[in-house]
Amino acid sequence: MTVFLPKKMTKISFLLCFVILASSGLSSGYATKPKISTYELKKGDISVNLTNWGATIISLVLPDKYGKLADVVLGYDSINEYKNDTSYIGALVGRVANRIGGAKFTLNGKQCKLVANEGKNILHGGKVGFSDVIWKVKKYQNEGPNPHIVFTYHSYDGEQGFPGDLLVTVAYTLFGHNKLVVAMKAKALNKPTPVNLAQHTYWNLGGHNSGDILSNYVQIFGSQITAVDSELIPTGKFTPVKGTPYDFLKPQSVGSRINKLPKGYDINYVLDGVPYGKKLKRVAVVYDKKSGRSLDLSTTAPGVQFYTGNFLKDVKGKGGFLYQAHGALCLETQGFPDAVNHPNFPSTIVTPERPYKHVMLFKFSSKAPPNFSRV
Numbered sequence: 357m358t359v360f361l362p363k364k365m366t367k368i369s370f371l372l373c374f375v376i377l378a379s380s381g382l383s384s385g386y387a388t389k390p391k392i393s394t395y396e397l398k399k400g401d402i403s404v405n406l407t408n409w410g411a412t413i414i415s416l417v418l419p420d421k422y423g424k425l426a427d428v429v430l431g432y433d434s435i436n437e438y439k440n441d442t443s444y445i446g447a448l449v450g451r452v453a454n455r456i457g458g459a460k461f462t463l464n465g466k467q468c469k470l471v472a473n474e475g476k477n478i479l480h481g482g483k484v485g486f487s488d489v490i491w492k493v494k495k496y497q498n499e500g501p502n503p504h505i506v507f508t509y510h511s512y513d514g515e516q517g518f519p520g521d522l523l524v525t526v527a528y529t530l531f532g533h534n535k536l537v538v539a540m541k542a543k544a545l546n547k548p549t550p551v552n553l554a555q556h557t558y559w560n561l562g563g564h565n566s567g568d569i570l571s572n573y574v575q576i577f578g579s580q581i582t583a584v585d586s587e588l589i590p591t592g593k594f595t596p597v598k599g600t601p602y603d604f605l606k607p608q609s610v611g612s613r614i615n616k617l618p619k620g621y622d623i624n625y626v627l628d629g630v631p632y633g634k635k636l637k638r639v640a641v642v643y644d645k646k647s648g649r650s651l652d653l654s655t656t657a658p659g660v661q662f663y664t665g666n667f668l669k670d671v672k673g674k675g676g677f678l679y680q681a682h683g684a685l686c687l688e689t690q691g692f693p694d695a696v697n698h699p700n701f702p703s704t705i706v707t708p709e710r711p712y713k714h715v716m717l718f719k720f721s722s723k724a725p726p727n728f729s730r731v
Contacts, residue, residue: 421648447487482516520547570611578625
């Protein structure tokens, strides 16, 4: 498969093809239970540590504008703490990320009842989603021009109530200068099923232990949001962001209007451009003025959940630091929440003939983005 990009991005196109091919060898199950381990990817100034528990990003270390290194993602000191985590910190979530109203949906005339884990609704795949299982390491290479690791997981028919066997891969690859690609694939083996995977890393570009992210500047390339009810379930309507606290079409600090919301940001943005496709579209830019670090994210998915860690409270993280509300932000590219119950949303149904593919591209820098120079 080719990812079609502008000519100046042909190197990125080549790498995306490499990542997708690398992740195409799906396993049909485990002969023996995989062991939980940690793995490092390092290239130049960037290093990433991961674990096959939840296909989780444990740390990501970057230099600031002075060359000082810092870990810019929230996390824990031990695997056992990840096993007890309830905030999905750094994990790959699924089978269906975000929420499904009533923990049920109808597919081909049959109602599927899921395992609710947030009141009557289901969040991030249920009580035991993809963030709470051991993934198999399909391939690991920490040398050469593109250090990478490929995790695979076989989700069984009926797992958390979802129909059909599903084979899933996620590949993490470093390439170029401070770039990270996350490529997700899933193949339905025998039944149609909804699939919506998301990478749930909590970002704090000042450093995981630097406090809140309210002074971070953010730009989001989405002119609409999917409106939600009091339980954060989409109503099926799209609401323009212009003139509201959700308007990040131009760079704004996270804290400039957050007090106009009940707890903070936790909403899906409808990204401008083609809903689904092979072509990457820009999602968001984040800039921490104090450190000079920035993050520029692109994706093939139609939406992104912008979440400001509203429910973090006294979470004991790395080095004993206590993470609090607004201590980080998440940019979870995804299909639209509750899409299985809204025919007007882009479909998240995967069949044996139509597999799932989702790519994220992160570009990190220690310089202000061009249009952020005056913030």
